[in-house]
Amino acid sequence: EADIYQTPRYLVIGTGKKITLECSQTMGHDKMYWYQQDPGMELHLIHYSYGVNSTEKGDLSSESTVSRIRTEHFPLTLESARPSHTSQYLCASRAGQGNTEAFFGQGTRLTVV
Amino acid sequence: EDQVTQSPEALRLQEGESSSLNCSYTVSGLRGLFWYRQDPGKGPEFLFTLYSAGEEKEKERLKATLTKKESFLHITAPKPEDSATYLCAVWSGGSNYKLTFGKGTLLTVNP
Numbered sequence: 536e537a538d539i540y541q542t543p544r545y546l547v548i549g550t551g552k553k554i555t556l557e558c559s560q561t562m563g564h565d566k567m568y569w570y571q572q573d574p575g576m577e578l579h580l581i582h583y584s585y586g587v588n589s590t591e592k593g594d595l596s597s598e599s600t601v602s603r604i605r606t607e608h609f610p611l612t613l614e615s616a617r618p619s620h621t622s623q624y625l626c627a628s629r630a631g632q633g634n635t636e637a638f639f640g641q642g643t644r645l646t647v648v
Numbered sequence: 649e650d651q652v653t654q655s656p657e658a659l660r661l662q663e664g665e666s667s668s669l670n671c672s673y674t675v676s677g678l679r680g681l682f683w684y685r686q687d688p689g690k691g692p693e694f695l696f697t698l699y700s701a702g703e704e705k706e707k708e709r710l711k712a713t714l715t716k717k718e719s720f721l722h723i724t725a726p727k728p729e730d731s732a733t734y735l736c737a738v739w740s741g742g743s744n745y746k747l748t749f750g751k752g753t754l755l756t757v758n759p
Contacts, residue, residue: 541691568746575751576751577735577749577752578692578735578747578749583746593746594746623689625692626691635680635697636680636682636694636697637682637747638694639684639692639693640691641691642690644689
């Protein structure tokens with residue numbers, strides 16, 4: 536079982552609030568990712584990181600921001616939540632070397648009302 | 649741009665009725681093809697990695713195969729607990745930072 540954890544699992548929050556979704560992994564992986572997934576739809580990459588102090592935007596434009604101050608921690612922040620941000624957010628990590636598989640957390644289901 | 653197409657979108661089987669799921673891909677230099685299982689409301693769970701044409705991997709009732717253009721996930725004598733969405737993803741030489749996912753196949757196995 537993969538050691539990657541996301542909190543909270545579910546979040547219902549009002550419009551305009553600032554939120555941070557947490558993601559931590561204990562595998563020492565260099566590469567970490569945030570994907571967004573709507574019901575019945577494919578995963579879309581919104582952010583990724585190669586290592587500490589490295590962050591890049593993914594293919595899907597997102598108003599969220601990320602930081603990577605420690606190897607094991609990759610939080611995602613929305614400064615002002617809107618209903619359009621309602622979605623499932625999935626965090627993943629993989630080892631830096633080779634063409635290895637990515638391991639996913641259980642996800643955070645965000646609902647903005 | 650890398651593309652992954654999975655078919656069918658949904659498949660309903662009776663318990664014990666074997667079948668196959670398809671994943672067709674277009675990439676610039678395949679470095680790996682990955683199969684995941686995703687249960688409702690949860691993150692994808694890793695199943696297999698395939699790296700080269702002709703490679704096969706097995707796990708319980710599942711067997712994954714790879715050709716130069718597609719991969720199959722064969723399900724032998726499925727059980728209701730095999731019901732899930734099965735996702736295919738590719739890692740290519742044209743994109744060294746991300747997996748490109750298909751939309752998945754929703755498998756339902758009726759008792």
